[in-house]
Amino acid sequence: MDIRLYALTTCPYCRMTKRYLDDHSISYEIVEVDLLEGEERQHTIDEVKQVSGGTSFPVLVADGEVVVGFNKSRIADILGL
Amino acid sequence: MVDSSARRVFHAGTTLDDLKAYMGPFAERLGYKFNTETDFVDEVLTSELEILERDGDVYCPCRIRTGDPKEDLKIVCPCIPFYRDQFAAIRKCWCGLFILNEVDDGAELLGVIEEPGAGTAVDVPVARLEDLPPDSVRRVKVGKNDIALARVGDEVFALSNICRHAFGPLAEGFVDGYHLLCPWHGWRYDVRDGTTDHPNADVKTYPVTVREGDVFVSVTIGRAR
Numbered sequence: 001m002d003i004r005l006y007a008l009t010t011c012p013y014c015r016m017t018k019r020y021l022d023d024h025s026i027s028y029e030i031v032e033v034d035l036l037e038g039e040e041r042q043h044t045i046d047e048v049k050q051v052s053g054g055t056s057f058p059v060l061v062a063d064g065e066v067v068v069g070f071n072k073s074r075i076a077d078i079l080g081l
Numbered sequence: 082m083v084d085s086s087a088r089r090v091f092h093a094g095t096t097l098d099d100l101k102a103y104m105g106p107f108a109e110r111l112g113y114k115f116n117t118e119t120d121f122v123d124e125v126l127t128s129e130l131e132i133l134e135r136d137g138d139v140y141c142p143c144r145i146r147t148g149d150p151k152e153d154l155k156i157v158c159p160c161i162p163f164y165r166d167q168f169a170a171i172r173k174c175w176c177g178l179f180i181l182n183e184v185d186d187g188a189e190l191l192g193v194i195e196e197p198g199a200g201t202a203v204d205v206p207v208a209r210l211e212d213l214p215p216d217s218v219r220r221v222k223v224g225k226n227d228i229a230l231a232r233v234g235d236e237v238f239a240l241s242n243i244c245r246h247a248f249g250p251l252a253e254g255f256v257d258g259y260h261l262l263c264p265w266h267g268w269r270y271d272v273r274d275g276t277t278d279h280p281n282a283d284v285k286t287y288p289v290t291v292r293e294g295d296v297f298v299s300v301t302i303g304r305a306r
Contacts (some may be wrong), residue, residue, distance in 0.1 A: 010128040010142040012121065012176065013192060033145055045145060055145050056175050056194045069194030 001079070003028035006048050006059040009035060013070040014058040020072065024081055033057070091133055100126050100139065104159050111161045112206020112295045113168075113179040116187035125178045129158055143176045143194065166224040166302045169205040170197035181206065182295055197302055204290060204297040211294060213237065218261060220252035223300050228287060229254075230296070231261050231272045238272035239287035239298045246282065 005021070005028050007014035021028055033044050045055065052059045052068050060067040065078045075081070089103050101122075105115060115122045128142035140146055141156040155163040159179060173180045173190045180187040197203070207221040213232040220242055221228045227242040229252040240261070242252045249265030256262075260269045270277050275286040288299040 008142065008145060010132050012124050012128065013143060013194065016192065042148075045147060048145075055147065057143050057145065070192040071195075072192060 001063050003060070003062040003079075005030045006044070006052075006057060006061075007032055008057045011057050016070040017058045017060060017075070020070070020075065024079070026079060026081075028062075091139055093134065095130060095133060097123060097126050097130070100129065108159050108161060108179050109182070110209055110212060111159070111165075112182055112209075112297075113159070113161055113174070114182050116173070116177055116180050116191075117185070118177075118188050118191065121187075121191060122178060125176055141174075141176060162222075165205050165207070165222075166203055166226075166300055167197055169297075170201065170203040170302055171195060183292060199302055201302050202299055203302050204299050206295045207239075207298050208296045209294055210237065210291055210296055213296070216256045218252050218254060218256050220250065221298070223298060224302065226287070226298075226300050228252075228298060229261060230289075230298070231256050233259055233272060237289045237291060237296050239289050240270060240272060240275050241284040241286075243284070244268050244270075245277070245284060246279070251284075 003026065005017060007030055009032050031044060033048065036044055048059055049055060051061055051066050056068055058070065060075060062078050067074050108114060125142055129139040132140050132142060136146065139158045141158055141160055144156045146153045161168055161174060161179060168174050172184055175194050177187065177191045180190055184190065205223050207223065207230060215232055215234055218229050218231040221230050228239050229242040231238045233256060242250055244251055244263040244265065246263065246268045247265055249263040251261055251263055251270065254262045254264040259272055261272050262269050268277060268279065270284055275284040277283055290297045
């Protein structure tokens with residue numbers, strides 16, 4: 001399953017989500033949006049808006065599902081944990 | 082709308098205690114308090130200090146600056162005035178740094194960032210009763226609702242801020258008993274039901290409740306952004 005996590009380095013829920021995925025040995029791609037610059041940053045913000053409808057983080061995209069925030073029960077459901 | 086000229090700007094050297102001393106009373110007047118999870122509060126505020134150093138202001142750690150100054154102003158902490166209806170529906174700000182005054186345990190609100198569905202009614206705190214002098218009126222914006230909040234004696238009423246005559250701002254008018262007079266041409270509305278002496282020109286009213294000193298106006302929620 002392709003899993004992508006859009007995150008900010010400053011965001012507590014992003015840290016919680018990363019910890020949760022790591023604790024369950026889930027492999028995922030992480031995009032730390034606040035570290036990006038220029039066009040790449042803008043392009044990624046647009047992408048986040050498109051998938052989540054907003055600019056709140058973290059945004060987890062897995063198996064066609066989108067989870068905004070550290071919603072542990074939804075993440076567990078989607079990943080079968 | 083927050084008056085940017087009056088807004089506190091933080092500088093390098095700002096401490097956690099500085100942020101708490103400013104934000105606590107600010108949030109309280111809006112019906113919120115710091116989360117009861119004190120470690121979480123410190124974690125969020127520590128992130129905000131990093132953001133202050135990097136980006137020049139205490140932007141929300143859970144949201145990103147888009148580069149549009151007008152939009153970015155809306156994520157400077159505490160951003161409660163810009164999202165009153167959404168936050169009241171989820172009983173906290175996006176991060177959970179702030180929770181409604183009436184929430185006892187903030188731990189159970191942590192984690193989820195959910196946009197409430199459009200069309201649901203929600204009680205939104207708009208003022209402390211003690212901040213409204215008797216027989217006075219003030220303007221509050223809740224989502225797209227432009228509201229005149231009038232205190233008559235110990236009762237509080239909420240009605241549309243827009244006069245039906247020439248769109249004058251009722252919140253700049255005068256309270257006379259149970260009537261609110263438009264400052265422009267003196268059209269008179271009953272604050273209890275929005276009725277006026279003129280035919281087909283009543284204004285919308287909103288249910289108001291006062292709980293533990295917080296004044297709540299019930300609105301139907303709109304789109305988050």
